[in-house]
Amino acid sequence: MPTNLANKEVRVRFAPSPTGDLHVGNIRTALFDWAYARHTGGKFIFRIEDTDRDRVTDEYIQAAIDTLKWLGLTWDEGPEVGGPNGPYLQSQRLDIYAEWAAKFLAQGDAYYCYCSSDELEARREAQRAANVAPGYDGKCREISADDLARYQTEGRKPVLRMRMPDGSTTFTDAIRGDVTFDHNFVPDFVLVRGDGSPLYTLAVAVDDVLMKVTHVLRGEDLLSSTPRQIRVYQAMGVKIEDYPTFAHLPFVMGQDNAKLSKRNGEVSIAWYRDRGFLPEAICNYLALLGWSPGDDRENVTMQELTELFTVERVHSSPARFDMKKLEAINGDKIRLLSLEDLLARVTPFLIKDGVITGTADELALVAKTLPLIQERIATLADVTSMVKFLFVSNFEVESESAPKIADEQSQIVLKRALEVLTATSAWDHSSLEQALRAALIDEMALKPRIAFSALRIAITGSHISPPLFESMELLGRDASLARLVMAIK
RNA sequence: GGCCCCGUCGUCUAGCGGCCUAGGACUCUGGCUUCUCAAGCCAGCUACGAGGGUUCGAAUCCCUUCGGGGCUACCA
Incomplete structure (x- = not known):
């Protein structure tokens, strides 16, 4: 550097x-x-x-x-904030590019090229066939008065081309080290289109200079365009020590x-x-x-x-x-994330997905479930599937889980749970867990995994959910009991 | 084809001559924990593209080769 x-x-x-x-x-x-x-x-x-x-x-x-x-x-x-080197939309800087283009032309650094796209393409094709590096051949560097007159009567609109001198360009890329391009492989390039509009090659270099850019960090696809950019700096009279440092990502x-x-x-x-x-x-x-x-x-x-x-x-x-x-x-x-922050970020997703409308009551309930699901989601959009069961009005067990609670064993569990819960007045998660463990695990000697799986599906509609007892507490007594009733055949 | 850039586990990377029998993360596999799913913890799989040099010693330096990519526009 x-x-x-x-x-x-x-x-x-x-x-x-x-x-x-x-x-x-x-x-x-x-x-x-x-x-x-x-x-x-x-x-x-x-x-x-x-x-x-x-x-x-x-x-x-x-x-x-x-x-x-x-x-x-x-x-x-830049846009919206402005700045001393604006405007920052190139489409609003056309006069600047035109000025420099005219200067390059007057200095002899650039020249008008009247070759048509078809002619150019045909010549490139021939170059490829002859196994020569395809690129502009410099035909219009010198145009005879006759040819010029002919082109003009034909109504051809010329492009402005930058003359690449013989030699090579070497620059030090901050990421890749010294990179050299032989000018034999950097043909004269177009600065201004036939319609007078500037091309990237002109605008990017002019703007970086005028905006006093010191470091150009950009994609490596632009690496091979760097010698062209440097050529424009030279034509602009920029001193070597004032060139920006390039770093191709x-x-x-x-x-x-x-x-x-x-x-x-x-x-x-x-x-x-x-x-x-x-x-x-x-x-x-x-x-x-x-x-x-x-x-x-x-x-x-x-x-x-x-x-x-x-x-x-x-x-x-x-x-x-x-x-x-x-x-x-x-x-x-x-x-x-803090719970407040998480709530704020998650709310738009829940509203968009139609889970809530955004009332204070809804948000309060979401806020209470957030601690339970914060470590269970990978994206904000994942909250929907986690909290949906708390808000749906016409609850239904998801189709793939429904068969899992229809069997005899599950039905026995659900019936027993309903009995126990109907008799339970305290509706906090630890009381619920205590009561259900006593009835299902201790008395019926079921494995927790089996017993609570049926309950989970009946209550949340899915085999994946926030912790069961907390979910029941949040859902509330009436709704929880109603879902059990609904699940019992 | 030509010019240019790049090459460490499946993936992202650490590494800039000895600390490397190559470290971390994600993924994957197994386990622990456990009411599901996660999270957490433990363990495991797997890499210096290849071949030559230089050196007491190379993933690290040099050459060749192979592979990948970009550019080769009146796109950017």
Whole structure:
């Protein structure tokens, strides 16, 4: 890392191109950008790369903003908060790019290229056939007056191309070390489309310079575009010591070792939110993909993450996304939540699932069950199946469990339990347990596992539930007895 | 095809020449606990892609090879 950066404020940017919902790969990058900025006390800049307006939509842009907010990755400059280097949507900076493009053209760094897409494609095809690296052949670097006149009468709209000089580009990637690209394999690239709109290659470099970005942490798919970006810095007259430091993050791969896509598992962050994953769990898990604190700890808070995160500890090989581990971490985070916090987070899920409407009475009852289920759920959405039996008006035993209490043995247990409970006035869980153990275990010599299984199904409707006696207490005497009656044939 | 990146248990990782008969976590298997499911605790399975070097000594350095991935657009 260049020493001159030592005293400079670190400025990191996250610059997605929202052509869809942000996915876990994007977010992992955003997280590292954010963590590095916070670790160094620098600035986190959020920029929207929407130069490709055919693919980027306002809805996706808004979704990206909402996702970052939801995750708690707050930015210092960018959409909604503004900043001294705005605007932060590239579509609002078109005049800036046009200015630089004109400058590059005047300086001779860039030139107009009139080759049509078809011609380009045909020539690339020929190159491939001849086993030559396909790429622009430099045809329009020099155009004769005749050709130019012809193109113009044909009404061709030229693109602006950057001239790549002979030689090579070497830069030091903070994660991968020195990387060199021979310019023979970096053809002259397009800066401005035929319609006058800028391309990523132009906008990204101009903005990073103008926004005084010091560190570019991004996905490794952009590694081979770095020499082009550096070429633009040169044309802009940026001094080498002022180039940002590049750090290309390894990929996050799907479960089946293919690149992450909708095909192999859910990738959009919105999907995880709807499934009841905690933002801090997602961040914690994602932080572990390509980075580790160095010691054996894995459960880190956002605060700890910012304290511990360094680029030096990011490594270079791709990581596979593992839903099981995410779930495990999510469960850990849920168990760490205070009851108040857990209640607040769980309520929307219960309302959405139609378990409750949100009245004070309902919430009070949910609050009482939370301690029982906090360690039994891996996601917030799991609460529904755990507490549903307390709220349903037309109770019914789930179909797969119904046969399990229809047998003679179970019916005997249920009848006996009903007798005992009808005679029981105290309706707290320890009294209930005492009475039922005495009758079913001691007197009838049943195994607890057998005896209580039938009761559990009759009371909660499922063979999986919160602890039985606590469940009965919460359900209340009348409803509990009614369910036993209902279960007895 | 060319250029570039990457290669430790099934997965995420620790490891930056001796502390490694390779540690942790998730998963899985078995056990304990137990009213179910979880949680918790204990135990177990399983890895340095391969081949050459360098060195007293290599997972760690070098070379080759194999494998995976990215790029090769008027996408980003």
